[in-house]
Amino acid sequence: MAQNNRLPIYAVIFTVVFKLLFLLTHYIQEDAFITWRVAQNLLDYGVIGFNGETKISASTTHLYVFVSYLFNLIFGKEYFIEPLLTFNSILFTVGTLFLAHLTLKNPWHKAIFIFLIGILPPSIKISILGMEYGILFFLEMALLYYGFSKNKRWALILFPILIMFTRIDTVIFLGIVFLVDIFWNRKIRWQYVFGGMLGVLSILSFNWLYFGELVNNTIVAKKLLYEQDFTFAQHINYFLASFGNFWGMLKLPGNFNPVTIVILIFELLCFIYLVRQREKRNYFLWMIFIFGWVKQIIFLSQKSLFDWYYWVPQLLLFVPILIFVLEQKEKRNVWLSLLVIFYVVPMLAFQTMHAIATGHGEWNYRREIGLFLDTFEKDKKQWILLEPAGYVPYFSGLKTIDEVGLVDKQIQTEIKKDKAHYWINTVKSRKPKYLLSYKNLFEGNDAAYYQTHYKLMKEFRIKDNLKSDNPILEKIYHLKPSGTDYNLYIKND
Structure with a gap:
């Protein structure tokens, strides 16, 4: 007992x-x-x-x-x-x-x-x-x-x-x-x-x-x-x-x-x-x-x-x-087997593939952006504007303005003043050295400003990260690609 x-x-x-x-x-x-x-x-x-x-x-x-x-x-x-x-x-x-x-x-x-x-x-x-x-x-x-x-x-x-x-x-x-x-x-x-x-x-x-x-x-x-x-x-x-x-x-x-x-x-x-x-x-x-x-x-x-x-x-x-x-007093083993075979095991298999694919996309892709900036920029007092404020700020060590305002309150002031244009207004007022964007900033209404004051430093693309020497892992990466395409810009001197 x-x-x-x-x-x-x-x-x-x-x-x-x-x-x-x-x-x-x-x-x-x-x-x-x-x-x-x-x-x-x-x-x-x-x-x-x-x-x-x-x-x-x-x-x-x-x-x-x-x-x-x-x-x-x-x-x-x-x-x-x-x-x-x-x-x-x-x-x-x-x-x-x-x-x-x-x-x-x-x-x-x-x-x-x-x-x-x-x-x-x-x-x-x-x-x-x-x-x-x-x-x-x-x-x-x-x-x-x-x-x-x-x-x-x-x-x-x-x-x-x-x-x-x-x-x-x-x-x-x-x-x-x-x-x-x-x-x-x-x-x-x-x-x-x-x-x-x-x-x-x-x-x-x-x-x-x-x-x-x-x-x-x-x-x-x-x-x-x-x-x-x-x-x-x-x-x-x-x-x-x-x-x-x-x-x-x-x-x-x-x-x-x-x-x-x-x-x-x-x-x-x-x-x-x-x-x-x-x-x-x-x-x-x-x-x-x-x-x-x-x-x-x-x-x-x-x-x-x-x-x-x-x-x-x-x-x-x-x-x-x-x-x-x-x-269940009767046919408990049948009930349990059905639950495990048709629900628990498929859920575990799904989560395993999800964890492998997402972990690869986060750790081997988004983290790499932060490590790239960490190596390139030795002055950790420089600012970067981006979203989200997780991997890249952590591994780059740079001061950070995030789009939502979780880690920097000043951007909330810009959102309150002009929500539609708060991003470009923040760039103009704060002049961060780095911009990390999902978009091509050299296109659109504010393209002229970005082209004048910033240059494209590096492109980060998900498709370049879906590779592995292990064929099974590579299939999982392609089955559920994880991450976002980014453009990294640096302010002109």
Whole structure:
């Protein structure tokens, strides 16, 4: 019996080791490099910023900045990435252990659950892409396990603070948990209320006292640039065209994704089947399922189409399917085999190819642009205007103006004054030494200015990067080419 009780721990270890193979793909999200540069800016200048001594909340997450800072401090700037990604993977997988304890009783079921949910596409991305969601998932599941299952008062106070410092939008998760708890127990956990108030007060106070703003600059910048006026009918059409690509595990092009809609229906049916059993775990199933729905609806309604916003909800909404299959008393092996053969394995295969292709496009292409500039330009006080602000600024070391304004607030002023022409106005007023653009700047209305003041330095083309000595890898690169064609311009002396 004691040996069986250790099975979930063994599953955690095995799952982490299995997923570390994906580190070989170098599949790291652009935004991770923004956070890591902020952490290194804190290391070099003692300031949470992006460009030297200028304070700016360029990263969405404060807690992960501090964690990244510690890993840079311990392992050095050259060697911290792999240890940090391993740490993220361990934390996320321990979070799935907590979730298994909350929803399952049989140790074998828990072990299988931990591995199967751990190799789904969102789980792999949470673990290896370098984002803050490994820490976030761990903290959220730890709150449910220690605070609401084990009734630890310290957990009800501590975890809401840490969760809010990881991402400010986690107020959605904390609020759903609060409402379900009140409905279920007919009483208020005042320690949790106190923890939630401390969490909100501490993050808002930190933002205001350190940055002079209540919410992170990343939120303000995206809202400013991407905000558009939609009619009610346009809002509905936008939602209907988008929702099917986020409730499942795949984000596919087009307005209709039948795979994810089938999964959505199956998730609902399994959830209804489980909560009708009147088990104690229903308390937690309601929490995670309502949160999954609410988080996705809120973010889709706000036109937030970055897929990392949906990783955690995707997994939590899939939990009822895994529980349903694992607890079948008759033909369990048939159900499990069907799930693995027709869903889990294809998803794993897809994510493997996606990670190989995207990792190649990011690490061996976009990173190369940064390394090229790092070698060419030794004066790291020179500026570059580009989008996005991940790989190229990180590996070039140049001061950066990004199109959205995540890492440089001055461009937001230009957006407010003249949104249609803010790019050329920024170039004229700031005169950055380098421009990195998707477009040919020597064509169009402002071509004369660019031709007078800048010259084309180098062209970077995706087609030149789709080569490998390994024929299988080359086929994968061509199957899913990743990256963007760029033109690099340098200011005339």
